[in-house]
Amino acid sequence: MKNKAVEILLVEDDEVDVRALKRTFQELKIANTIHVARDGFEAFDILRGTDDRSPLPRPYIILLDLNMPRMNGIEFLKEVRNDPKLHDSVVFVLTTSRAEEDKIEAYRLNVAGYMVKSRLGTSFFECVTMLDHFWRVIEFP
Numbered sequence: 001m002k003n004k005a006v007e008i009l010l011v012e013d014d015e016v017d018v019r020a021l022k023r024t025f026q027e028l029k030i031a032n033t034i035h036v037a038r039d040g041f042e043a044f045d046i047l048r049g050t051d052d053r054s055p056l057p058r059p060y061i062i063l064l065d066l067n068m069p070r071m072n073g074i075e076f077l078k079e080v081r082n083d084p085k086l087h088d089s090v091v092f093v094l095t096t097s098r099a100e101e102d103k104i105e106a107y108r109l110n111v112a113g114y115m116v117k118s119r120l121g122t123s124f125f126e127c128v129t130m131l132d133h134f135w136r137v138i139e140f141p
Helices: 015-027 040-048 073-082 100-108 125-137
Strands: 007-011 034-037 060-064 090-095 113-116
Touching (some): 007 040, 015 034, 015 125, 034 040, 040 073, 060 073, 090 100, 100 113
Parallel strands (some): 007 034, 007 060, 060 090, 090 113
């Protein structure tokens, strides 16, 4: 498992942020596969596997925006934590929300970290660098 690549599930509805994150992965020469879901419902389709598609292979890390249509990030987190097959998923929040109640609720739902996009700048460099170090050091089951 030590050498197995970590899959990335980016749950993000903003195409500019999706492109910026992918570009940063390329600039840093990080080849991990990035799957993109535009909202929580699409993310569950990827995680659970639907329409003859296999579930997302482990290990994976979820990068989650909170402000999305149909199912917001907090609703998504609650459902992940209540799902016996997904409850142990590693989730980082990557959002524009600086609201204290969002931070408190996200950490109550056991996120691995909470990052505010405006602090990361448009390059997402700090976020991707941190994630690269994270999965190189952390032991996944």
